[in-house]
Amino acid sequence: MDTDVQLPERDRSPDPVPGEGRGSRSSRFPRPARLLARAGRWLVGGGPLRRAGVLLACCLVCVLLVSSYVVQPFVIPSGSMENTLRVGDRVLVNKLAYRFGGEPRRGDVVVFDGTGSFVQDPPAENAVTALVRKAASSVGLMQPAPTDYVKRVVGVGGDRVVCCDRRGRLAVNGRTVTEDYLFPGDTASRVPFHVVVPEGHLWVMGDHRSASSDSRDHLGEPGGGMVPVDRVVGRADWIGWPFGRWTSLGRPDAFDGVPDPRPGAAHGGGPRGAP
Template structure:
């Protein structure tokens, strides 16, 4: 009897033949769906955060990668700027001296039918809206020099631009650049903007579209937003400095800017 009792106790205390405890096996089985749920939750949260960033970029603040040197020295190639999309949403219009990002379709580039790979275009657009890729070829960044009603002339006897008869001293110009090598005398229609790059000798801007439909004028409704901050590189992080170059410009008729 004692021998039989000992065998029975050994049988109860002994585990499976492979030495793995039953509790451990059941724990491993339960961990697999738990790990899968954790991975799924991570993917979902990642998608949610991306969607939130895209919405924020679409309506509030959009990163914008500077693709060219047309705005040097104010903006350098590779800078990431933050475009304030609320700047002109509540009745406020662009002012002289503002640095703006705009869609140049119909003014700087011709109207064309959309084409190409739709998925690729969508992904590229999403990356550009997060500042991870160059912007669409129809998006530009320039400085507002004239608003609706302004007469902009190049150039007066000292070689400066004039806006409504007031000569401009433009400290933001690229060193060595003249205000313009192209002579012009234009009046900006209401609801339009005359824009120019700060690197005048390396900027394709309103001057390059004189004589074309639209005359190089950018419709105000095509403005995406105002460049208010520099987000990258870290050494240039901060708000974009304003300018007092237009302080002496008298308002044009009907201008409230």
């Protein structure tokens, strides 16, 4: 053992020498309380413009959250639902209507994503344009995506929908339906059809039948014009704009007397032309 080697003298000062290697790791990161204090000073010390900007940002975030999960304005882009809905109307879509076990019912006006049923190949859209459209349409400032549709539910899973009788009316599960909401002068359909709606799907039609591209127009395509229930965005419950048309969109009584489908009816056949 080398007895001539001297140990270095220990630093006797009470304060550690500042440096990158000194101090505990936790002391290098601000605590949550310190972060909140800094954020508060940043807001208070920024003046009215900064506070107004932060308030506006918070309001925008709240609106986007409500629009994404609760109620979303939807601009009506065409006359396919006249006179119930007109071009330019803003309807408020209730996204909670079917969120907790509820299912669309006959007569409901619904907004749905038509990808895979009404649209087989969605149109290509620039990513930035799509983002701007989504943000603006979520608050009712722009028309929705071209794959979004608004129609009325005529048939649900298991229903047999047939059109038309001599008076131009359709029948659901053997019961004739008088649709008082149709556009004046329209019949239920100028094209005859006879379909059985598969379980978990919907048969939808516009109220302005002669000007609506709906389930009838996709009978020969994959899916047969049937809209999957899980593609439904929500139920249109109110017209929010313009103020002169401010009203609720209640479910009509046209389907009140329609019986439930027979068990196994949804497996008894697919779409076909009316006999």
